[in-house]
Amino acid sequence: MRGPTSALILVAVAASAAALCGCSPRAEDTAPSGPAPATGPVTEIPAESDDAGTGVVPLAEYPVDRASDRMRDEHIARIEDHAVIDQRTIRIAGMTGTARCFGVRPVVDETDNEVRLALVAGTLPGTDGPCTEEARFAAVDVPLSRDLGDRKIVLLDELEPGELTRNR
Numbered sequence: 001m002r003g004p005t006s007a008l009i010l011v012a013v014a015a016s017a018a019a020l021c022g023c024s025p026r027a028e029d030t031a032p033s034g035p036a037p038a039t040g041p042v043t044e045i046p047a048e049s050d051d052a053g054t055g056v057v058p059l060a061e062y063p064v065d066r067a068s069d070r071m072r073d074e075h076i077a078r079i080e081d082h083a084v085i086d087q088r089t090i091r092i093a094g095m096t097g098t099a100r101c102f103g104v105r106p107v108v109d110e111t112d113n114e115v116r117l118a119l120v121a122g123t124l125p126g127t128d129g130p131c132t133e134e135a136r137f138a139a140v141d142v143p144l145s146r147d148l149g150d151r152k153i154v155l156l157d158e159l160e161p162g163e164l165t166r167n168r
Contacts, residue, residue, distance in 0.1 A: 059083040059091055062139045068103025071122030077104065079119050079155045080137065087147040092155070093139035096121040101131035106142040107159065110151075117142060118156040 060083045077094040085091050096102045107118040119140070123131075 059093055059139060060085060062091070062093065062137070064091065065099070065104055065138050065140050067105040067140050068122070068124055069105065070125045071103055071105070071120070072125070072127075074120050074122035076156070076158055077119045077121040078157050079117065081139075082117070082153065082155060084148060084153075085141065087149070088144045090115065090117065090142045090144065090148070090153065091139055092117055092119050092142060093137055094119045094121070095135050096138045098132055098134045098136060099138075100124075101127045102138075104138045104140050106140050107156075108142050108144070110145055112151070114152050114154050115144060115148060116154045116156055118159055 059081045077096055079092050080094045082090060082092045092106060094104070096104055101124060102121060103124045104119055104121050107120055109116040121138070
């Protein structure tokens with residue numbers, strides 16, 4: 001059975017809780033913590049016509065790297081995106097390192113039915129000293145020997161031995 005002391009303690013706890021709830025600031029009354037947002041100029045990135053407001057630059061408008069020959073430590077990079085620029089040019093893009101140290105080049109194999117594409121990444125010739133570990137989206141144009149027409153585009157994420165040196 002409860003005595004007068006238990007009831008008094010319960011009332012005191014309830015009153016304290018009610019008082020503290022009324023004292024806490026509301027979210028709209030508090031200033032955000034952390035650094036203030038930047039107030040410098042903002043550059044608008046054009047949105048894709050079918051995706052208004054995302055700020056994603058269409059691959060067809062993306063800056064293009066020059067294909068890099070004679071790279072060291074070459075490896076296949078996953079093609080993240082591709083775009084048909086015109087009937088004789090396909091742009092492919094994937095992730096690689098900073099442009100000061102790392103480059104990309106395309107590998108293409110054309111048949112009557114397919115255009116098979118791979119993206120090779122590696123360390124640029126003449127790179128000396130440390131390279132920072134920064135990821136970037138690198139795009140390169142692939143010239144075709146004839147019009148794409150109705151040929152199927154096949155994106156490769158691996159090559160057979162010897163194919164890595166194709167199109168140098």
